[in-house]
Amino acid sequence: MSRDRNISNKTGTGYQQEKSGLLKTPLAMLNDPEGEHVPEFLPSVVDAHVHLFPDHLFASIWQWFDHFGWPIRYKITSQAAINFLLSRGIDHIVALHYAHKPGIARELNAYMADLCRSNSRITGLATVLPGEENAADILKEAFQLGLAGVKLHSHVQCVDLGSEAMHQIYKACTKYNKPLIIHAGREPKSPGYNCDPHVLCSAEKFEQVIRSYPHLRICVPHMGIDEFEAYERMLEHYDNLWLDTTMTLAEYLPTDYFPDLSQMRADRIIFGTDFPNIPYAWDRELKRLCQLNLPEDTLALILGENAKHLFSINIGDDYEKAYG
Numbered sequence: 001m002s003r004d005r006n007i008s009n010k011t012g013t014g015y016q017q018e019k020s021g022l023l024k025t026p027l028a029m030l031n032d033p034e035g036e037h038v039p040e041f042l043p044s045v046v047d048a049h050v051h052l053f054p055d056h057l058f059a060s061i062w063q064w065f066d067h068f069g070w071p072i073r074y075k076i077t078s079q080a081a082i083n084f085l086l087s088r089g090i091d092h093i094v095a096l097h098y099a100h101k102p103g104i105a106r107e108l109n110a111y112m113a114d115l116c117r118s119n120s121r122i123t124g125l126a127t128v129l130p131g132e133e134n135a136a137d138i139l140k141e142a143f144q145l146g147l148a149g150v151k152l153h154s155h156v157q158c159v160d161l162g163s164e165a166m167h168q169i170y171k172a173c174t175k176y177n178k179p180l181i182i183h184a185g186r187e188p189k190s191p192g193y194n195c196d197p198h199v200l201c202s203a204e205k206f207e208q209v210i211r212s213y214p215h216l217r218i219c220v221p222h223m224g225i226d227e228f229e230a231y232e233r234m235l236e237h238y239d240n241l242w243l244d245t246t247m248t249l250a251e252y253l254p255t256d257y258f259p260d261l262s263q264m265r266a267d268r269i270i271f272g273t274d275f276p277n278i279p280y281a282w283d284r285e286l287k288r289l290c291q292l293n294l295p296e297d298t299l300a301l302i303l304g305e306n307a308k309h310l311f312s313i314n315i316g317d318d319y320e321k322a323y324g
């Protein structure tokens, strides 16, 4: 999950949320123990849901989480987050960010592109605020910088999945053949957002999008929280849909859902963590995944191969560069 909007601007759109949703009150820190390293027996692990932001935006995001989300266990800079994961055995990072207001996406995308240039084990995605001036050009420039797709967040960006602003994004991603990761699930709703995610998002609205853009590859984080059944059903029907497991394996959020990964399309599920913006140990979900006794080939797909395929990551090249 994630967000960033200045708390002082909380009522900026005049919207007042009633206290409902999974984040109606902030959640607690877990002091679960950390592992030192990715378990040796695991196949190559890509963390396909890592947030990297410039320091000042991370500070603002942490402030928001302290008030509305959960205590963040790893309040560390982008560079420290990269070092943390890679030194513990994560092979590759898919790095995400999002623009919460117009006029900042170009700067953020340049920042992300610099991080990717500094380390071939990072694949960065672009962002843009849907509806901002020259949104399609901002994405085109970001792809020219080497960014591998687009990340959007309906709640933070207050964007309706069916809006004209979003159709511009769907068309741009289709045109340039870049995958889109969009937090399209309607939870976790928080009074800290300037809009009501239950109005902006629904599985029904999302299905219209996935059906209307059969050549657009979309990944929905958190298994589509909280309309899990609807997203699991869509996964069976649409070849252009992926779901990421981020936070759903942790048994932390107040839902009674735990994905039965053995019953889903193994080629469409992607592992991610939301690091560093998490309230529990960095490897909590990795450990849970290991306990599920999934077949080895299924585990390899979920932990890395699917993300490599979707985001065109060539880890062979990484190793060539690093050790060749």
Ligand SMILES: [Zn+2]
Pocket: 001, 002, 049, 051, 221, 274
């Ligand atoms: Zn996230």
